[in-house]
Amino acid sequence: MTDQNVKPLVSDFSLAYGRQRSAIRELFEYGKQRAREVGSASIFDFSIGNPSVPPPPQINEAFFSLLKECDPLTLHGYTSAPGDLEVRKAIVDQINREYGCEYDEKSIYVTCGAAAALSITFRALSITGERNEFITLAPHFPEYVCYVEGQGAKLVVVLPKLPDFGISLEGIETAITPATRGIILNSPNNPTGRIYKTEELEALADLLHRKARDIGRPIYIVSDEPYRELVYEGLTTPFIPNIYKNTIVCYSYSKAFSMPGERIGYALVHPEADAARDICDAIAGSARSLGYVCAPSLVQQVVRLCATVKPDLASYDLNRRTMYEGLTAVGYNCVKPEGAFYMFIEAPGGDAQAFSDYARLNYNLLIVPSDSFECPGYLRVSYCVSLERIKSSMPLFDMCLKSFKREMKIK
Amino acid sequence: MTDQNVKPLVSDFSLAYGRQRSAIRELFEYGKQRAREVGSASIFDFSIGNPSVPPPPQINEAFFSLLKECDPLTLHGYTSAPGDLEVRKAIVDQINREYGCEYDEKSIYVTCGAAAALSITFRALSITGERNEFITLAPHFPEYVCYVEGQGAKLVVVLPKLPDFGISLEGIETAITPATRGIILNSPNNPTGRIYKTEELEALADLLHRKARDIGRPIYIVSDEPYRELVYEGLTTPFIPNIYKNTIVCYSYSKAFSMPGERIGYALVHPEADAARDICDAIAGSARSLGYVCAPSLVQQVVRLCATVKPDLASYDLNRRTMYEGLTAVGYNCVKPEGAFYMFIEAPGGDAQAFSDYARLNYNLLIVPSDSFECPGYLRVSYCVSLERIKSSMPLFDMCLKSFKREMKIK
Numbered sequence: 001m002t003d004q005n006v007k008p009l010v011s012d013f014s015l016a017y018g019r020q021r022s023a024i025r026e027l028f029e030y031g032k033q034r035a036r037e038v039g040s041a042s043i044f045d046f047s048i049g050n051p052s053v054p055p056p057p058q059i060n061e062a063f064f065s066l067l068k069e070c071d072p073l074t075l076h077g078y079t080s081a082p083g084d085l086e087v088r089k090a091i092v093d094q095i096n097r098e099y100g101c102e103y104d105e106k107s108i109y110v111t112c113g114a115a116a117a118l119s120i121t122f123r124a125l126s127i128t129g130e131r132n133e134f135i136t137l138a139p140h141f142p143e144y145v146c147y148v149e150g151q152g153a154k155l156v157v158v159l160p161k162l163p164d165f166g167i168s169l170e171g172i173e174t175a176i177t178p179a180t181r182g183i184i185l186n187s188p189n190n191p192t193g194r195i196y197k198t199e200e201l202e203a204l205a206d207l208l209h210r211k212a213r214d215i216g217r218p219i220y221i222v223s224d225e226p227y228r229e230l231v232y233e234g235l236t237t238p239f240i241p242n243i244y245k246n247t248i249v250c251y252s253y254s255k256a257f258s259m260p261g262e263r264i265g266y267a268l269v270h271p272e273a274d275a276a277r278d279i280c281d282a283i284a285g286s287a288r289s290l291g292y293v294c295a296p297s298l299v300q301q302v303v304r305l306c307a308t309v310k311p312d313l314a315s316y317d318l319n320r321r322t323m324y325e326g327l328t329a330v331g332y333n334c335v336k337p338e339g340a341f342y343m344f345i346e347a348p349g350g351d352a353q354a355f356s357d358y359a360r361l362n363y364n365l366l367i368v369p370s371d372s373f374e375c376p377g378y379l380r381v382s383y384c385v386s387l388e389r390i391k392s393s394m395p396l397f398d399m400c401l402k403s404f405k406r407e408m409k410i411k
Numbered sequence: 412m413t414d415q416n417v418k419p420l421v422s423d424f425s426l427a428y429g430r431q432r433s434a435i436r437e438l439f440e441y442g443k444q445r446a447r448e449v450g451s452a453s454i455f456d457f458s459i460g461n462p463s464v465p466p467p468p469q470i471n472e473a474f475f476s477l478l479k480e481c482d483p484l485t486l487h488g489y490t491s492a493p494g495d496l497e498v499r500k501a502i503v504d505q506i507n508r509e510y511g512c513e514y515d516e517k518s519i520y521v522t523c524g525a526a527a528a529l530s531i532t533f534r535a536l537s538i539t540g541e542r543n544e545f546i547t548l549a550p551h552f553p554e555y556v557c558y559v560e561g562q563g564a565k566l567v568v569v570l571p572k573l574p575d576f577g578i579s580l581e582g583i584e585t586a587i588t589p590a591t592r593g594i595i596l597n598s599p600n601n602p603t604g605r606i607y608k609t610e611e612l613e614a615l616a617d618l619l620h621r622k623a624r625d626i627g628r629p630i631y632i633v634s635d636e637p638y639r640e641l642v643y644e645g646l647t648t649p650f651i652p653n654i655y656k657n658t659i660v661c662y663s664y665s666k667a668f669s670m671p672g673e674r675i676g677y678a679l680v681h682p683e684a685d686a687a688r689d690i691c692d693a694i695a696g697s698a699r700s701l702g703y704v705c706a707p708s709l710v711q712q713v714v715r716l717c718a719t720v721k722p723d724l725a726s727y728d729l730n731r732r733t734m735y736e737g738l739t740a741v742g743y744n745c746v747k748p749e750g751a752f753y754m755f756i757e758a759p760g761g762d763a764q765a766f767s768d769y770a771r772l773n774y775n776l777l778i779v780p781s782d783s784f785e786c787p788g789y790l791r792v793s794y795c796v797s798l799e800r801i802k803s804s805m806p807l808f809d810m811c812l813k814s815f816k817r818e819m820k821i822k
Binding site: 146 | 418419420421422423424425426427428429430431461462463465466470471474475478483484486487488489490523524526527528529530531534535536537538539554557558560561627628629669670671672673674685686689690691692693694695696697699700701702703704705706707708709710711
């Protein structure tokens with residue numbers, strides 16, 4: 001075969017996504033490599049959103065009691081595709097009690113984490129044979145592009161309302177077209193730590209109702225909520241379906257239960273959403289056609305036993321305050337995060353990649369430039385690390401900023 | 412909105428798959444319902460392929476030792492997307508020792524079961540913007556249609572060589588077109604229990620090499636092997652990559668370890684397959700774009716510790732012999748299964764649905780008509796049940812056949 005005749009043997013799309021490394025993961029891998037070279041004590045890795053607080057003690061107890069007491073063929077057996085009935089009941093009971101709703105077990109589809117919930121929801125809402133668009137607000141979790149495009153749809157990114165990273169109604173209104181199927185919200189937000197307030201969600205709901213009439217089709221909110229419980233200073237995350245019924249919640253237990261590797265979460269459809277029954281069925285069909293037979297069965301039962309367990313927020317909160325106070329004291333600018341475990345700081349001099357490279361090469365500080373979040377000019381610092389690491393990094397952040405400004409001649 | 416103006420709100424494709432119940436699952440749900448009405452002792456449910464032998468004792472031991480001894484943040488944390496490195500090494504070590512191969516950890520992608528492995532493999536091999544076809548042999552696992560179509564490709568079904576359900580080379584040759592990307596094999600086969608022999612696989616390999624030259628592209632074998640270890644009478648399942656390098660093995664631990672709900676398996680690419688590196692990368696990209704972040708982490712480690720553990724075959728074998736001897740003694744015709752835990756019997760009178768309905772309504776015998784396996788005229792009987800159930804069902808199978816023949820006037 002000559003070069004001219006070479007036919008592709010694999011999917012271009014999949015190949016590109018298989019080869020492209022995320023900026024976050026590249027920094028993380030660099031950190032692991034450097035730690036082997038110079039010792040992990042010298043590397044200050046704030047790149048990745050891996051929970052640093054151990055799972056609540058009830059989680060381990062649940063694993064042990066299930067493994068000791070249950071028939072293994074049932075415990076490790078297939079569950080029904082939307083999840084074991086008792087698991088679904090336990091989850092909707094918790095939601096109904098906590099948020100005053102009336103979900104039933106038919107409203108919920110238990111998934112292999114939020115990534116699966118999002119992917120199958122995007123697929124369910126994408127109309128066969130039409131152009132389909134989902135809008136999200138920058139800065140956004142970079143993998144949204146992949147999950148949306150993986151279902152043949154297009155991600156449309158709207159810039160936030162600055163300085164506090166609010167919902168830009170103007171931006172969303174301009175971005176809506178007849179192809180718009182949904183708006184992806186992520187509150188508390190990765191990377192800003194921002195919680196969207198009831199008032200701004202109500203204003204968004206009004207806009208979406210109006211635009212839905214214009215385009216002759218409902219516009220759904222796809223609410224990605226892995227950080228829902230990770231909130232500070234007595235704040236709570238408004239439960240979006242209580243404000244806008246056409247909402248599909250995509251939840252993950254990864255962060256609250258500190259078990260991101262176990263892949264457990266759910267998609268939740270408001271029973272009074274437009275075409276609610278069809279959406280539930282289409283979510284089931286999407287999951288089936290992507291090879292999701294059921295969510296892992298043992299971990300489903302752990303969630304049943306622990307549905308009302310809350311994460312220990314004190315450690316993250318102490319990290320958050322220590323980092324925020326430390327960074328602002330030496331001259332970094334950032335909005336104080338209200339939730340999640342990230343801080344989003346302005347890139348000194350404006351070039352996030354340049355500052356990230358400088359911090360990495362000169363101070364072994366690993367912080368993620370915001371470009372892949374499609375909101376250039378910022379840096380994401382994950383504070384889900386030990387408090388000791390945060391404290392010992394503070395002099396480095398201070399020196400790094402001073403020397404960078406000096407070298408770059410920034411005031 | 413008037414009816415004429417109603418626009419679809421969800422994916423037709425997903426909705427159809429979400430609403431369509433499989434024949435197997437319908438029988439299974441019927442059985443559960445009837446058991447509540449008349450008591451489970453009166454229902455003889457041979458519909459479903461749920462392992463009936465408890466997991467090997469090492470599995471439970473592995474769960475306990477991991478939960479007792481490992482740092483929970485690591486144990487339940489994200490693994491790298493293709494699977495934890497030590498897990499991948501343990502699996503390829505076992506394969507290399509057992510089958511005399513030289514896979515390395517880059518050849519394997521740990522997945523949420525075989526269903527995920529198959530889906531991401533079909534997606535990886537489907538060329539963007541082209542028509543893509545995968546061929547399989549009837550009778551076949553019904554979900555193949557869904558997994559193939561879910562990736563935008565088409566499943567082409569070839570009838571088997573009778574009477575022993577061999578590989579029909581003629582059928583495959585006729586079915587191959589320039590759009591053929593792969594042949595799905597399932598050995599030991601669900602539902603026939605047939606193991607494809609080395610000689611017939613070699614003949615298939617010759618055909619595929621020849622046809623690949625004709626169409627100017629390799630044709631991959633996608634080998635779905637959840638029953639690889641479930642073989643009887645001292646037989647072994649030939650390891651297809653040793654016969655044909657362009658093979659991607661899709662494996663599941665569901666059946667051998669009796670934990671189908673835990674969703675753990677892998678896709679394995681022969682390092683000397685055409686475009687092996689591209690296929691591995693495309694598999695990674697496919698998994699990523701379908702929302703598979705990593706396979707469940709605790710269960711990955713169980714597999715690491717138990718990679719060489721073998722299933723207890725004695726119970727299934729006793730079931731197999733008891734059922735085969737019992738059914739043939741009273742006049743049913745079937746090929747003696749060599750592996751898996753199904754028996755495929757000729758439908759008395761030829762109409763499988765009619766006999767399945769008759770057995771269900773008159774004798775509470777639940778057996779699956781073969782229509783959804785695209786090989787009409789047979790019935791699948793799952794013998795992964797207790798031996799006692801098999802024994803006590805034998806008089807019913809006898810009476811059922813006699814009365815059906817009498818009523819239908821079949822000799």
